[in-house]
Structure formats: C-alpha cells, structure tokens
Amino acid sequence: MECIDKKCPIHNGVKTRGARLEGIVVSDKAKHTAIIEIDYARFNYKYERYSRNRSRIPAHNPACINAKTGDIVGISETRRLSKTKAFAITDVVKKAA
Secondary structure (H helix, E strand, C coil): CCCCCCCCCCCCCCCEEEEEEEEEEEECCCCCEEEEEEEEEEEECCCCEEEEEEEEEEEECCCCCCCCCCCEEEEEEECCCCCCCCEEEEEEEECCC
C-alpha cells in the first residue's frame, strides 16, 4: 500500500518536532482527524496536592495508520496542518480489543 497523504509525517514532507505524547483515541469520526485524550497529573502548590486533568488534542490521522477509537497512539507536534490540528499520529502503540 502506497501512502499518498501529503500531510503524513512518516511517508511525506511533514516534519515532526517538539512534544511527543501518548494517548487514547476517543473519536475518529472526522475525515483524516482523530481526537486523542491524554490524562495527566498536575501539582497544586496552594493545597500541596495533585489534581487529575485531561486534555483532548485533535491530531491528523493518516490513511496508512488509520487509528480507530480505543487505540493507544503516539502523536508528535508538527507545523499547523489546519485550523485546529498541530499534531499528527505517528504510530499505534496498542490496538483496541
């Protein structure tokens, strides 16, 4: 299978840089886009406790990777690909059951 996606970070000219994150795909309904949810803990200095937070990042989902809902994926920061997307899925760490 040949990848013809111009925004694919693996096979074509889009370079990755900066942040490299892992998260779970919560939505893959949009064309070439997946919503990645990342859970993290943040320290609150006033109360000296951690708070659990969640971030939802829209990422480019190339046809050669084609991540589905429930997959754990790795995403990398890229140049701005659209109004909302500045990340691209680079690999699938674990497929959904």
